[in-house]
Amino acid sequence: MKPAAFDYVAPGTVDEAVAALAGAGERASILAGGQSLILEMHYRRARPDLVVDINGVRGLDRLRVDGGALHVGALVRHEAFDAFDAFESPLVAPGPLGRLLSLVVVNIAHPPIRALGTMAGSLAWAHPAAEWCAVAVTLDADVELRGPGGTRTVGAGDYFHGPHRTARLPQEMITAVRLPLLDDVTGVAFAEHRRTHASFAQLAAVVTLTVLDGVITEARVGLANAADRPVRAHAAERSLVGSSPLDDDLFGRAGRIAAEHDADPVARPYADVEYQRQVVTVLVGRALRQAYADHGGARR
Numbered sequence: 001m002k003p004a005a006f007d008y009v010a011p012g013t014v015d016e017a018v019a020a021l022a023g024a025g026e027r028a029s030i031l032a033g034g035q036s037l038i039l040e041m042h043y044r045r046a047r048p049d050l051v052v053d054i055n056g057v058r059g060l061d062r063l064r065v066d067g068g069a070l071h072v073g074a075l076v077r078h079e080a081f082d083a084f085d086a087f088e089s090p091l092v093a094p095g096p097l098g099r100l101l102s103l104v105v106v107n108i109a110h111p112p113i114r115a116l117g118t119m120a121g122s123l124a125w126a127h128p129a130a131e132w133c134a135v136a137v138t139l140d141a142d143v144e145l146r147g148p149g150g151t152r153t154v155g156a157g158d159y160f161h162g163p164h165r166t167a168r169l170p171q172e173m174i175t176a177v178r179l180p181l182l183d184d185v186t187g188v189a190f191a192e193h194r195r196t197h198a199s200f201a202q203l204a205a206v207v208t209l210t211v212l213d214g215v216i217t218e219a220r221v222g223l224a225n226a227a228d229r230p231v232r233a234h235a236a237e238r239s240l241v242g243s244s245p246l247d248d249d250l251f252g253r254a255g256r257i258a259a260e261h262d263a264d265p266v267a268r269p270y271a272d273v274e275y276q277r278q279v280v281t282v283l284v285g286r287a288l289r290q291a292y293a294d295h296g297g298a299r300r
């Protein structure tokens with residue numbers, strides 16, 4: 001099928017883009033990488049009257065570190081994070097955050113899609129299985145939104161409301177995603193289960209782990225596709241903090257807690273709820289062990 005007819009504008013500034021959105025409201029869609037929008041338009045599940053192509057907006061492709069956070073402009077493509085840690089520069093020196101982003105990005109689709117798709121577009125699209133959405137929730141990222149009334153920031157924990165539903169208003173665009181830098185001694189890991197290479201995650205776990213003097217002082221666990229939106233596994237995190245990582249079965253137990261108390265899986269034709277809980281148990285346990293190993297590597 002081909003898209004329904006639509007008008008097209010290509011603003012050169014954020015203000016022009018926001019003005020275009022304000023004029024058309026819910027009938028307008030921003031075009032960033034187009035890797036979800038164009039597909040939806042072809043199937044006519046999306047029928048915007050106006051497409052606001054932001055690819056010519058100056059400055060949105062910037063990636064910079066400022067105020068303890070990595071600022072990811074709305075036109076930074078997924079592929080910018082490929083081997084991110086290997087190309088650390090004085091401008092972008094993200095340490096464990098860079099390691100985490102480069103671990104995650106290779107799980108998103110395949111290279112041609114990563115060359116065009118954007119992190120901000122993923123957060124705008126808000127697919128429950130999207131890896132960047134789970135990362136944003138795990139790290140308490142901030143989503144920067146610009147609308148006719150100015151700029152506001154929404155924490156990732158409040159941003160996702162359900163499949164393809166977020167706190168973003170139709171007249172607002174995401175201008176940047178701000179990811180907090182992680183302490184140098186923090187270990188990071190990502191574990192994903194999917195049916196075929198490059199398909200969306202059936203389930204995935206994002207983990208950061210900080211261990212000081214043999215005790216876990218901070219644990220962050222986030223889950224993709226384990227509910228109708230990305231979720232933090234707070235119960236699992238609580239079970240870890242204050243414990244020794246050498247405690248017998250600590251990570252396996254945290255996995256079971258995440259599966260029972262934090263995940264809220266939706267039954268799917270190929271995966272019932274019980275199966276999904278088992279996968280969450282395995283992925284969280286595995287990611288915690290990997291993060292602990294990464295923590296050791298970070299300290300050497």
Ligand SMILES: Cc1cc2nc3c(=O)[nH]c(=O)nc-3n(C[C@H](O)[C@H](O)[C@H](O)COP(=O)(O)OP(=O)(O)OC[C@H]3O[C@@H](n4cnc5c(N)ncnc54)[C@H](O)[C@@H]3O)c2cc1C
Binds near residue numbers: 110117121131
């Ligand atoms: C075959 C295939 C496999 C894929 N596999 C994965 C996968 O494994 N994991 C994954 O996470 N994704 C996957 N994707 C989706 C891909 O990551 C998209 O790039 C991403 O979901 C959307 O980013 P985009 O920049 O392409 O946004 P677009 O497609 O341009 O836009 C998507 C939606 O977000 C809105 N939007 C975009 N940018 C903004 C903004 N700055 N402000 C406000 N609204 C905005 C658009 O209006 C639209 O509604 C896959 C896509 C394909 C085609």
